Amino acid sequence: MKMAKKILAVVLASMFVLAVFAGCSANKEENTASEKLVLATSADFPPYESIGENGEYVGIDIEVAQAIADKLGKELVVENMDFDSIISSVASGKADMGMAGLTVTDERKESVDFSSSYATGIQAVIVPEGSDIKTVDDLYADGASYKVGVQLSTTGDIYFSGDIADGLTSCTIEEYTSAQEAISSLATGKIDAVIIDNEPAKSYVAANDGLVILDTKYAEEDYAIAFAKGSALTEEVNKALEELIADGTVKQIVDKYIAA
Numbered sequence: 001m002k003m004a005k006k007i008l009a010v011v012l013a014s015m016f017v018l019a020v021f022a023g024c025s026a027n028k029e030e031n032t033a034s035e036k037l038v039l040a041t042s043a044d045f046p047p048y049e050s051i052g053e054n055g056e057y058v059g060i061d062i063e064v065a066q067a068i069a070d071k072l073g074k075e076l077v078v079e080n081m082d083f084d085s086i087i088s089s090v091a092s093g094k095a096d097m098g099m100a101g102l103t104v105t106d107e108r109k110e111s112v113d114f115s116s117s118y119a120t121g122i123q124a125v126i127v128p129e130g131s132d133i134k135t136v137d138d139l140y141a142d143g144a145s146y147k148v149g150v151q152l153s154t155t156g157d158i159y160f161s162g163d164i165a166d167g168l169t170s171c172t173i174e175e176y177t178s179a180q181e182a183i184s185s186l187a188t189g190k191i192d193a194v195i196i197d198n199e200p201a202k203s204y205v206a207a208n209d210g211l212v213i214l215d216t217k218y219a220e221e222d223y224a225i226a227f228a229k230g231s232a233l234t235e236e237v238n239k240a241l242e243e244l245i246a247d248g249t250v251k252q253i254v255d256k257y258i259a260a
């Protein structure tokens with residue numbers, strides 16, 4: 001009996017010591033390790049996101065995300081991936097949020113939640129100088145058989161694939177995992193046109209001789225940040241974003257990358 005009591009006392013005492021230590025180390029962790037904010041993006045889309053001269057991530061989305069992380073006191077971690085993987089990695093919680101010149105669409109709203117919009121985009125068409133394609137309508141002309149390149153799963157892809165499926169155009173589509181690949185294919189004459197958002201279109205045309213953007217716009221859209229459905233982050237990030245829009249920070253970042 002005595003022995004049993006002693007053992008019990010020792011067990012209880014060591015449990016207490018363990019509990020105290022566990023408590024301490026848990027507290028320590030909370031106080032020192034700053035929480036991460038993991039951003040899923042596809043860094044092939046200047047001026048929204050691309051890889052800078054020193055291998056660092058640069059662009060409007062990266063700087064807005066950094067400003068949000070600063071406001072929330074979190075450490076921004078950029079995860080670069082194919083555009084096609086962004087929505088699923090956000091929806092599955094692998095990344096905390098997605099920013100990629102990402103257009104708000106009803107279909108995407110079925111798998112992710114969106115913040116307020118912080119920018120707008122217009123789908124544009126890039127062709128080689130002197131192309132027979134003079135306006136967007138030429139892609140929809142009777143018997144048109146142009147090869148049109150898009151980045152996989154982008155709205156350009158969704159719209160044009162839809163138009164082909166609906167029999168509105170007899171052109172064909174080539175889907176590329178990266179925007180850069182689509183542009184390289186166009187520059188080397190493998191395809192006849194690329195549908196891509198207007199600001200990246202301007203950046204790519206500036207960086208590649210012999211390409212021009214058609215005057216006619218294809219479609220207008222809103223860019224926003226994507227979150228897992230019901231994510232606790234949505235509200236705090238959105239609040240930070242709205243403050244950054246209201247105090248002019250977002251405009252300042254945009255103006256740094258896009259000449260008025």
Ligand code: ARG
Pocket residue numbers: 041042043044045049083100101102103104121151153154155156179197
């Ligand atoms: N705005 C288009 C979309 O949401 C294209 C975005 C492509 N973004 C990128 N980082 N490559 O579908």
